[in-house]
Amino acid sequence: MNRIGRWVLWALLAAFLLGLLPTIVNVGSEFFIYTEGGLGVTQHFTRTLDGVFKTLENYIWHITIVYAVAVAFIIFMEGQNPDRTILWLLALIFVPVLGVILYMILGPDFQSMRNRRRFRPSKKYGFDNSPFPRETEDQFLIGRMLHACSGADLLTRNRVKLLINGGETFPAVEEALRAAKKFIHMEFFIIRSDPLGYKISGILQEAARRGVQIRIIYDAVGSWGIKPGFIRELEEAGVDCRAFMPVALPFFRRKMNFRNHRKIIVVDDSVAFTGGINIGEEYEGKGHLGFWRDTFVRLEGEAVQALHDIFLNDWAVCTGGDAAALRAEHDIFSGGAPRGYSHLPVIPLQVVASGIDNVWHSIAKGYYGMISRAQQRVWITTPYLVPGPELMNAMIAASLSGVDVRVMMPSRKDHFLVFWGSRSNIEPLLRSGVRVFQYLDGFIHTKSLLSDCCIASVGTCNMDVRSLDINFEDQLFIYDRKITEEFAAQFERDMEKCRELTIAEWDKRPIWQKILESFGRLYSAQI
Numbered sequence: 001m002n003r004i005g006r007w008v009l010w011a012l013l014a015a016f017l018l019g020l021l022p023t024i025v026n027v028g029s030e031f032f033i034y035t036e037g038g039l040g041v042t043q044h045f046t047r048t049l050d051g052v053f054k055t056l057e058n059y060i061w062h063i064t065i066v067y068a069v070a071v072a073f074i075i076f077m078e079g080q081n082p083d084r085t086i087l088w089l090l091a092l093i094f095v096p097v098l099g100v101i102l103y104m105i106l107g108p109d110f111q112s113m114r115n116r117r118r119f120r121p122s123k124k125y126g127f128d129n130s131p132f133p134r135e136t137e138d139q140f141l142i143g144r145m146l147h148a149c150s151g152a153d154l155l156t157r158n159r160v161k162l163l164i165n166g167g168e169t170f171p172a173v174e175e176a177l178r179a180a181k182k183f184i185h186m187e188f189f190i191i192r193s194d195p196l197g198y199k200i201s202g203i204l205q206e207a208a209r210r211g212v213q214i215r216i217i218y219d220a221v222g223s224w225g226i227k228p229g230f231i232r233e234l235e236e237a238g239v240d241c242r243a244f245m246p247v248a249l250p251f252f253r254r255k256m257n258f259r260n261h262r263k264i265i266v267v268d269d270s271v272a273f274t275g276g277i278n279i280g281e282e283y284e285g286k287g288h289l290g291f292w293r294d295t296f297v298r299l300e301g302e303a304v305q306a307l308h309d310i311f312l313n314d315w316a317v318c319t320g321g322d323a324a325a326l327r328a329e330h331d332i333f334s335g336g337a338p339r340g341y342s343h344l345p346v347i348p349l350q351v352v353a354s355g356i357d358n359v360w361h362s363i364a365k366g367y368y369g370m371i372s373r374a375q376q377r378v379w380i381t382t383p384y385l386v387p388g389p390e391l392m393n394a395m396i397a398a399s400l401s402g403v404d405v406r407v408m409m410p411s412r413k414d415h416f417l418v419f420w421g422s423r424s425n426i427e428p429l430l431r432s433g434v435r436v437f438q439y440l441d442g443f444i445h446t447k448s449l450l451s452d453c454c455i456a457s458v459g460t461c462n463m464d465v466r467s468l469d470i471n472f473e474d475q476l477f478i479y480d481r482k483i484t485e486e487f488a489a490q491f492e493r494d495m496e497k498c499r500e501l502t503i504a505e506w507d508k509r510p511i512w513q514k515i516l517e518s519f520g521r522l523y524s525a526q527i
Helices: 003-031 043-077 082-094 096-106 110-118 134-150 165-178 195-209 228-236 302-319 323-329 362-372 388-400 416-423 426-431 465-469 481-495 503-507 511-523
Strands: 032-035 038-041 155-164 183-188 213-219 240-244 264-267 271-275 295-301 346-354 377-381 404-410 435-439 448-451 455-459 473-479 498-500
Touching: 134 346, 134 362, 134 473, 155 165, 155 302, 155 481, 165 195, 165 264, 165 271, 165 295, 183 302, 195 213, 195 228, 213 302, 228 240, 240 302, 264 302, 271 302, 271 455, 295 302, 302 323, 302 346, 302 473, 346 362, 362 388, 362 448, 362 455, 362 465, 362 473, 377 388, 377 481, 388 404, 388 426, 388 465, 404 481, 416 511, 426 435, 426 503, 448 481, 455 481
Parallel strands: 183 213, 213 240, 377 404, 404 435
Antiparallel strands: 032 038, 155 295, 155 346, 183 264, 264 271, 271 295, 346 473, 377 448, 435 498, 448 455, 455 473
């Protein structure tokens, strides 16, 4: 509805209430009376209130049943995970009063339902329109699928540099920010107002003062603890900061749906970054989890524009602007002949965005394709292992087929129930022959997957149902033997700091762990 329509509705509502004013005054005079002691109530008010309570007492169970049926209908139509729907319906059946109360406190996500309509998928991509030639079908079949799901083009001229941990990532990011001449566009799930955050802020303020256009998106829930003064300093220096989909009481709603989990930096259309690292001291290994193992990627070439388009779409969501106009304004090809990338190596890749606005859950489909089509190996690194039945079955089937399937995950927990929910998926993997490794040297947060010799994926998407289905994520799918071997070599180095689990050992774990895993499994629908 446009602004004029809203003003007309408000005017009609005001006129309606004004017409009711005499009636409201008359009713008030029957219930309330002024005395020497102040405002009091009449006997008519007392009798009416007693009548209401007696009526409620006589019909309380009827009202509760009707209310429970209404809530059950809302749950049924909410379109959430089936396990979650069944869980709430069972609660309403067996504990109707308490179940209704619990659902009204913990269950309804009306903002999420509104956002689901807001981000209703509108993009249509077709297999027949794929830019991948038929003769490359064997090499780029997964790429054809990703284009059909998300429209991600095959970008051939790129330079890709892996940045291992915060020790390599932040110096590279700071160098790029200091060299910016035209603009810096950044979005992160988490930005901390800690010493590292203030260091990055100082670099950005300095760039803004020399005329660089700077835009920042931070997720309102992921960055719930950011200090208002931190944002105010940036804005006073000329930095445009926007929170992605603000919510009330973010501390208590940290698992709300449709969060922006992306980490993107684009500088002057010449260099871009993405990966698993946010801005905060824990990503330098200074948090309570100790050493932080993570991966970021520095990009040059055609992939920069693709990441920039994702940022600009998110900026349009935050500002209510026109995404197409923003992309046209920043299109490096709009001036005529495209910028030459002939000096860059041929490293084919796709930049894939996924979220509630993507009907096919493109990154999940990419993961499934990499696992199900593998013939030699599938090596997965993920901080959370709640992949859902589709990817679980793909890993199990690949392993049973003789593919070398390995999964690396943390031994330490940063989220209690997510940790135990992840552990609940270990047993079926071990029984099918999947090799599972627990990282012992701190916390591993890398989100990467490699398949056979020539396909590697890295980005922001965890292997959990929230990241795969509803959060806004970005992921690189790289079709290059050399890059894939770099990922494999790093995986093998990380294995040296891991403990491999065995089914014999796993069967002997204490009963209390099995109980917590069962609770984690129930919680998986909410993860």
